[in-house]
Amino acid sequence: MQLNKIFGDTMGFLGLLCALLRFRNCFIGFIGVLVGASFTYSGVGLFLSAEVLIAGLAVFLIIGAGNILNDYFDIEIDKINKPHKPLPSCRISKSDALMLSIILFLFGVGLSKLINIYVLYLAALNTIILILYAAYSKRMFFTSNLVVSYLVASIFVYGALINVDDLLFMPSSTLNVLYVLVLCSFFMTLAREVVKDIEDVKGDEYKYSQTLPIRLGVSASRKLACWGMLLPRFCFRVCLF
Numbered sequence: 001m002q003l004n005k006i007f008g009d010t011m012g013f014l015g016l017l018c019a020l021l022r023f024r025n026c027f028i029g030f031i032g033v034l035v036g037a038s039f040t041y042s043g044v045g046l047f048l049s050a051e052v053l054i055a056g057l058a059v060f061l062i063i064g065a066g067n068i069l070n071d072y073f074d075i076e077i078d079k080i081n082k083p084h085k086p087l088p089s090c091r092i093s094k095s096d097a098l099m100l101s102i103i104l105f106l107f108g109v110g111l112s113k114l115i116n117i118y119v120l121y122l123a124a125l126n127t128i129i130l131i132l133y134a135a136y137s138k139r140m141f142f143t144s145n146l147v148v149s150y151l152v153a154s155i156f157v158y159g160a161l162i163n164v165d166d167l168l169f170m171p172s173s174t175l176n177v178l179y180v181l182v183l184c185s186f187f188m189t190l191a192r193e194v195v196k197d198i199e200d201v202k203g204d205e206y207k208y209s210q211t212l213p214i215r216l217g218v219s220a221s222r223k224l225a226c227w228g229m230l231l232p233r234f235c236f237r238v239c240l241f
Helices: 002-021 023-037 050-073 075-081 094-113 117-139 143-168 172-199 201-206 212-216 218-240
Strands: none
Touching: 002 023, 002 050, 023 050, 023 143, 023 172, 050 075, 050 094, 050 117, 050 143, 094 117, 117 143, 143 172, 172 218
């Protein structure tokens, strides 16, 4: 019985941690680093490189920290829009969530320092942006959507910077593919963020937020989201042909 209880408590804790970090988003960020690194690493070396794996873990932790901090500041809105999440459902205290976020940020930036100065600078910059975004995003008309889009797109650049020496001598045709990847991820994320704002209108109105659907209306926001989905195709044609 005691063993079953320990197992149940452990699984419950892991489930809570995954929900807090938004494990899927963190894992996608890890994969994004691998994709970015694939421009300067070849074959099995991509998966055997300690630097690539450390960089992927750093991004995983920084994204998780940002997600927790965002939930920390959005707890009142989430009580309306997403009451099942760990913080609004009181499965973890605000102080514990804040402490965990700080620890993960420090570990993420610390791991980036082990790779090279360019990766460290980008990790530190994005950490600062994530903190400011979490604190002020609901008051930043449309800027917050652009910020998230930049953060997602920068993951591929982060991965490519791991082996910066090879990046500097990369053929222009390969660089163009990287440009397309970054631009496509930017615009597709922008469209997704606008759609998320449309879904969260009720809670955002409660907190007097300045999101796009509240300022311009749901209809105009939907049109912008559609354009965000179409622009990657334009980027693909311009950069590769």
